[in-house]
Amino acid sequence: MKNLWRRVLASTLGLALVLLCLTNVQAAELRVLAGGAMKTIWDELKPKFEQASGHKLIIRFGTTPELIKLATTGGPFDLGVVPREVFKDAAAQGQFVAGPTTDIAGVGLGVAVRSGASKPDISTPDALKQTLLKAQSIATIPASAAGAQVLRAFERLGIGDAMKAKTRVQPTPANVVEAVAKGDAELGVFLLNVLTAPGLDVVGPFPGDLQQVIVFTAALSKDTKEKAGAQALITYLKTPEAAAIIKAKGMMP
Structure with a gap:
């Protein structure tokens, strides 16, 4: 029990020190480039960071x-949190x-x-292959x-050509979810955190060595004039609070 309380206290003090550092940096407007697959995470992280630091985040998402x-x-721009x-x-x-760079989050395919x-x-590579071949259509973002x-x-899997005619190309992660939820595509094949959304049921992750983890990493722009504020954001993204949000949204901190 004592060890538990020590860990809790250390975590709390660590976060307090981070927030103290944030508030000691002059408030700035930080321009962030971010991977679109992390949008729901930023929806929660952005207001928490802005309230704690006084900084304002302007985030541009993209593939x-x-x-x-x-x-x-x-x-x-001031920093990126990008694949x-x-x-x-x-x-x-x-x-x-x-x-x-500083790795912030990772997530696999599903x-x-x-x-x-x-x-x-989709429990084995061959099962996934047969499921994909039987599907009438899939939604993903090839770019x-x-x-x-x-x-x-x-x-x-040897089905590259066969899947081309079945692929319903989508412009954003939100469109992948929408296409499957509306029935415009039979399967969504993309990042697991994106597919964990209202209107969809996750079948599971890619099996075996077909699985690949996409890692989102952070770095400062070489031309930023807000280095302290940008670095404060990266520091915040590594706090227990941010990690808990990232994990709750289906990614690995």
Whole structure:
């Protein structure tokens, strides 16, 4: 019991120190580039951080290609919390401070159906293959980092060409959910946290080594004039409070 109370006290004191640091930074308007799959998480994190710090967050969401474009030609920004794949683009990487990034959250791929629909078998790679081949249509975002991993899984299963005609390309994570919930697509094949939404029932994660985790990582813009505030946001995203929200929304802190 004493050890439990010590851990609780340490966590509480740690958060208090973080919030003290936040309030000691002059309030600023922070421009953030963020992966669209984390939008529901930001809906909770944003007001909590703004209240604790006095900073205001202006967040622009996008898929990986959109984030690369925003980083390179979308005007000034202060930091990004984006899929690691953004940093594989040399031009985009050059817009961030050189050095290690800070991993914030990760999530794997999965399959979902419309609420109330029967759940197909995806327990093994072959079962997933047969389920995908039997499906009339699927919804995903091929242009995103997660969507690219989905397409690679199709290729590994030997059904890449067969799935092209069945794929209902969506522009945003919210549209993936909407397409499945309305019955416009039989299956949603995307990030598990996105598929854990009203109107959908999650069938499960990709099986075995077909599973891939998309990691969202944070870094400062090399041109930010609000370095202290931007760093304070990254520090906040690593607090127990932020981690609890990330976990509750279906991602791994």
